[in-house]
Amino acid sequence: MAIRTWRLFVDGKWTEAASGATYAVPNPATEETVALAPDAGREDVARALLAARRAFDSGPWRRSTPAERARILLRIADAVEKRKEEFRGLLVAAHGAEAMTHGIQLDTPIAQLRGYAELTTRFTWDEPLTAVQGLTAVGMSKVQGIAHHQPAGVCGLIPTWNFPLYVTAQKVGPAIATGCTMVVKPSPWGPLVDLLLAEIIAECDLPPGVFNIVTGLGPELGAELAESPLVDKISFTGSVSVGKKVALAAAGTLKRVHLELGGKSAQIVLDDFEVDAAAPSSAGPTYFHAGQGCAMTTRVLVQRRRHDALVEKMAAFVRAFVKVGDPADPTVILGPLIREERRQAVAGYVASGRAEGAELVCGGAAPAAFAHGFFFEPTIFANVRNDMRIAREEIFGPVVSVIPFEDEEDAIRIANESSLGLFGGILTRDLDKARAIAKRIRAGGVSINGAVNLTHAPFGGFKESGIGREGGIFGLREFTEIQSITWPEG
């Protein structure tokens, strides 16, 4: 089959990188080339930024109405739905996305795009300023006003590769809904889904320069977006270490920074929840997208006296359920990691867990069966202490650490004893107790008994897991600046 060479989309036109360079995007299961993506440089980013700035400052886009922007978003969502099988093909071939992940990979982002279309028409762009009693005494009653929501401006959008359509929809959706312009800089490990989305957006009536996409291997592309005085807002999804670099670079111009970073989330298994029922979700990160998800509960906290029973059930579940292989086979549960360097990093964490005294229950290595592909066995560590590296750092591979606790207070302490605070889980039959415990967890989200809503709940991190929220009205607001407009009463 012929290998496609993709192009950049800048200022309403398809174009090669200025250098003409491209790079091969491999299939992580077979290591064969899926397609060639443009390998852009700083000058391509600069061109895209000028186009986005021009389109924001002086173009017709600034005068667009919420209804017009909603129509465009619905066209995009419909077109994504129509071409769903093309997206599915790229997700499997270029991202190792197993069939089990396709709901969140495909259906959720389509729903999100439609959701932003609805929200932009329902949003209160001008909120009346209501007088606050007590302030009237200092003369405020003589002034009326509104809080007006303007678009944030030119946005540098840096999504990642693990749930590419989902992550990009969470940025492009609200950016279009609010009337921003944008330069999208996908992950070098996963540009093709974003380029296919760009092909759709290019046909959906946006004025030239509103949407631009620049792909390439180098970190300087993202750095250029973070530094540039032409950018008003950065929305970045990626690791904590690069997120900190983005924040530092953005500080030069004090642009708005939205960071969606990593997690080390804890699932607390309370005593009233049977270990049989707790095992499948507790083992989840060992098989769901090979543990390559920011919000996965990779620390499982269980009462010490039930620890061994849960570990045994988790291992039995993994042995019975997890078929490893190429996700092109729909019966495969666990596909490859995205790149060889990630597999080596995961192996390094396994070595550190063993060296620090954690008990390796299953997995821990690359499976011998595959000559190609970046596969790693589903891996469970038991009797982990929360001060071990495997409990403190995000591994981003199919590895779960089971940590015993003494009582509920101890469980909450362990869950919160982390520099990260993205997500958490609680398994219990007592919902009142679960809600009370959830409110004491220092994390941006807590799911009780596996309930997750990714279409309109706020999503984001406490602590080093990030700044800001994506999703629904919360995500929309992040792409606005609030302006006060006041006038004399009467």
Ligand code: NAD
């Ligand atoms: P990464 O931090 O390695 O790379 C992210 C992006 O940053 C890439 O596009 C890279 O080219 C770019 N980059 C590198 N150096 C840069 C610099 N100096 N300035 C600006 N950009 C630069 O992360 P990744 O491998 O793409 O993603 C995995 C991480 O993403 C994990 O930590 C995961 O938890 C996190 N993640 C978070 C969420 C969330 O919503 N919180 C969602 C998905 C993934």
